[in-house]
Amino acid sequence: MFWTFMKLAWRNILRNKRRSIIAGTAIGLGLASLIFVDGMMIGMVNNMIQAATGTFLGDGQIHRAGFRRTQEVELTINEAPGIIQELEKEPEVVNFAPRVLSFGMITSAANLSAVTVVGIDPAREQFLSKVDEAIVAGAYFQKENPQDIIIGQKLAETLEVGLYDRVVITVAQAKTGDLSQEMFRVSGIFNFNIKEMDKGLVFIPLSKAQQMLALPGQIHEIALKLTDLRIGQNKDHPLWKKYSRQGNEALGWAGLLPELSYALHFTDFSIFFMALLLVGVIAFSIINTLFMSFYERIFEFGVLRAVGTRRSGVLRLILLEAASLGIISIVIGSILGLILVLIFSHIGIDYSGIEFAGVTFQEAIYPVLHVGQFIRYPLWILIFTIVIGIYPAIHAAKITPADAMRKSL
C-alpha cells in the first residue's frame, strides 16, 4: 500500500508541474542559500584562522607558564635547548621559531612610542610567520646586521622615520631592571594591515634582543607551524600535554586566541539562526502549496475516504506528497547550491582589510564545498517539509467524506 500512496503522491505533485516547480524552486533557493552560507562560513573561518595564525602567531606556541599573562622578561622557557631538540623530531611540527619579547620604548629624533620588541631568528621566522612577506620598504634582515630593525608602517609615520633612519630602543633588563639602550637603523618597514601590529611591534635579531635583555641563550616563546590546523583547535591534543611540562605551557591557537574560538561558535550559531529564518520562510511556501493542492482536489480525498481509505491513509498520502515536494526542492537546491559555491570558490568574495572578532581578513573569502552540506541541509529540508506537512495532512484526514464530496456527490 505504501508504494500505491507513493505513486499517488508523486503523480499528484507532478500533476501541476508549474506550481510544483515554483514551490520546489522557492524551497530549493532556501536550501541553496543554506549550502552557500555554510560554505562561506567555512571559508571565512579558514580565512580567520589563517589570518590569525599565519601572520605571526603560529598554529601553537610554547611559553613559560605565566608569561602570557604577566609578560615578565624573567619568565623564559625552561630547558629551551632540549625542547628545541625534541621539536626538530616532532612529526606534527613542520616549522618552529624561537622568540624573545619585551615591552620597550622606541625613540626617533621626532617622537617616541611604546612598543613590543620582538627578537626573532630571521631564518626560522620566514618559514613560520609573514613578517618577510609584509615588508613594503627595505628588506628583511638580509645582511644579518645586528643593528637592523624592522618597524611597522604606522609606527614609522608616528616616529616620522624612513628607511635607514636611526632609532633608539630602550628595554629593562631581566632581574636587575636596569635600562638597556641600543641604536638601530631602520632596514625594513612592514605593513600587516593590522593596526595594532603595524603600530606596536618592532623586530630585531634574536641574539641582539637576548643581549639587550641580559638573557643569553634564553627565549620567551616558540611559535609552531603544524601539519594540521585542527591540532591547534583541539585543546586536548597530546602535543600540548607533552610540551606543557617543567613549568612550561604549550597551547594551540584555540587556547591562545579564545576570542577566535568564541567567534567560530558564533558562526555556527549564525548558520543555525539563518537556517531557522530560511526554514520559516520555506514553511509558508510548503503549507501554501499543500493547502492549494488539497483544496483543489478535496473531492478526491472524499472519494478515497468513501471507498475505504482510513484517515491514517489520507494522512500518509499528504505526508508523502510533502516529502515528494521536499525531494524536488532538494534536487533543485543542491544543484543551485553546488553551482553557487563552485563559482564563488573560484572568484572569491573580497573581505580583505575588514576586521571581525579581532582578526583582520588578509585575503578574499573562498566558500568551501563540503560533502556534509549536501547531506545535513537536504536532510533538514526533507524532515522539515514532512513536519510542516503534518498540519495540512491532519486537516485533510479530519474532513468527513460527505463534506469533502458535497459538491460532487
Place this chain on the structure above:
Amino acid sequence: MVETKNSEPLIRVEGLRKTYTDDGVPVEALRGIDLIIYPGEFTAIVGPSGSGKTTFLNIISGLDRPTEGKIWIKGRLLEEMSDKELSDFRRDNLGFIFQAYNLIPVLTVEENVEYIMLLQRIPREERKRRVRQILKEVGLEGFEKRRPPQLSGGQQQRVAVARAMVSNPSLILADEPTANLDSETGGGLLDMMRELNKKTGMTFIFSTHDENVMRRARRLIILKDGRVAEDKQIG
C-alpha cells in the same frame, strides 16, 4: 414499507433525522425515515432537489452521521463503529457510483479499479485477474492504461461501476449515476447494472431524477421534504 424478500434485511433504518446548520440557520434534511432494504434489491430513491436523497445515501453509507435515528447494515449498528471500523466496513461492503464519476485522475483505469483491492490487501495476481474480468464485463477492455480525462463521460462512469463492483460488495450506492450522461449512454449503463444485479445478487440503491432509472427500478422510494412520501414495488 415494502419488503421484497423473505430474508434478513440488508439495511434497517429507524427514526432517521438529519439537521444541517447553514449559515447559522438549522435545515432539516431528513425528518424521520424508517426503511428496510433487502439483499438483491434494485431500488431507486426519487424526489425533487432538496428532498434529502443524497443526505440519505450519505448517512446509510456512513459517509455522514445522523442527528438522530439508527442504521443497521448487515446487522451492524453504524453508530457503534469507530471511524476506522466505518472505513473498513465501507471498503469491504459498499460500492459507490457518483454523479461526477469521481475517479482519481492521476490513476489509470486499471489502477482506479484496483485501488480498493489494494486496501483489502488482495494478492497482486488476484487483483489483476479481477480487474481484467470486470473491465471486460463493463466493456472497457483495451482501456486499462488510459487515465480518466482521456475517456468519455459514459466510459468514466463504466470505470466507476467497475470500481464499485470489483470487490464484490453487498451494496452499491449510486447517486444520480446517469445525470451527466445522455439518455442512450445512461440507459446502456443502467441495463448493464441491472444485469449485474440479476447475475450477482448485489443490492443497488440509486438516488435519481432520471426516468430511465425509475423505469428499470424494482422498487421506488419517493422522498419529499425529508420524509418517505411513497414506497412501492414495481413489476
